[in-house]
Amino acid sequence: MDSVLARNWGMIALRGVVAILFGVIAILNPAAGLAVLILLFGALAFADGVLAIVAAIANRNGERRWLALLVSGILAIVVGLIAFTRPALTTVVLVYLVAAWAIVAGVGEIAAAIRLRRVITDEWLLLLTGVLSVGFGIGLALFPGAGALALIIWIGALAVVIGALRVVVAMRLRAWRREAGREAG
Numbered sequence: 001m002d003s004v005l006a007r008n009w010g011m012i013a014l015r016g017v018v019a020i021l022f023g024v025i026a027i028l029n030p031a032a033g034l035a036v037l038i039l040l041f042g043a044l045a046f047a048d049g050v051l052a053i054v055a056a057i058a059n060r061n062g063e064r065r066w067l068a069l070l071v072s073g074i075l076a077i078v079v080g081l082i083a084f085t086r087p088a089l090t091t092v093v094l095v096y097l098v099a100a101w102a103i104v105a106g107v108g109e110i111a112a113a114i115r116l117r118r119v120i121t122d123e124w125l126l127l128l129t130g131v132l133s134v135g136f137g138i139g140l141a142l143f144p145g146a147g148a149l150a151l152i153i154w155i156g157a158l159a160v161v162i163g164a165l166r167v168v169v170a171m172r173l174r175a176w177r178r179e180a181g182r183e184a185g
Contacts, residue, residue, distance in 0.1 A: 006114065006177035013170035019163030026156025033152040036089050041094060046080030049073040091148050097156065099141040106133025120172045129165040132158065 005012070026033030051072030060066040079097075083090045111128030116123040136158050137154070140151065 003177075003180075005079030005116070006173045009170045009177060010133070012173065013167050016163040016170060019113040019159040019166065021163075023159030023161075023163060024079030026152045026159065029158075030149040030152045032159060033156055034091065035087075036149055037152060037155065038083055038090050038094065039096070041090070042080045042083030042152040044078045044080070049078075049080060052076060055141075095144045095148070095151060097139060098151070099137040099144075102133045102137030102140065102158075104137075106130040106137065109133060120176045122172055125165050125172075126169045129162050129169075132161065140142070 022033075022036065025036060052069050054073075056069035056073060058065045059069075078181065083094075107130065108124050111130075113123045113125075113127035113130060116126060136154070139148075140154075
């Protein structure tokens with residue numbers, strides 16, 4: 001798992017840069033940020049669904065849980081289509097979806113940081129990313145009435161912080177991968 005993360009350090013960095021760009025848009029223009037968020041969420045859900053379905057079908061012989069991945073992919077496509085066709089409903093539901101996503105992603109980042117503590121330094125940055133994500137998700141779920149525009153500013157700020165932390169972690173993974181390559185050679 002650690003070598004998979006290190007091999008894909010560039011994708012982690014790209015995710016960080018995209019998060020930073022979105023965060024800046026959301027902070028500077030919350031209304032535009034909300035519209036972008038809904039469209040990006042719809043596109044992300046749709047693309048994620050398509051990729052999950054492709055992965056499920058491609059790995060159905062070797063993966064025991066391919067059917068769950070297929071169902072997950074279909075559900076993601078449906079959610080993406082709803083985001084495009086019902087943006088007002090999506091705005092309300094999005095508050096709860098973002099909360100759930102932040103919690104799940106944060107828990108995953110915390111788990112990854114715990115695994116990475118043996119192979120890189122400053123893994124606490126990824127741990128901090130996970131803790132921030134979980135805290136944000138819980139706060140959002142507890143106080144959904146704060147308003148969509150206020151939410152987008154918070155999402156923007158969180159995106160900038162998480163994006164920056166992802167870029168730093170990606171650079172650490174890159175350095176670790178280079179060092180591991182030198183030791184192997």
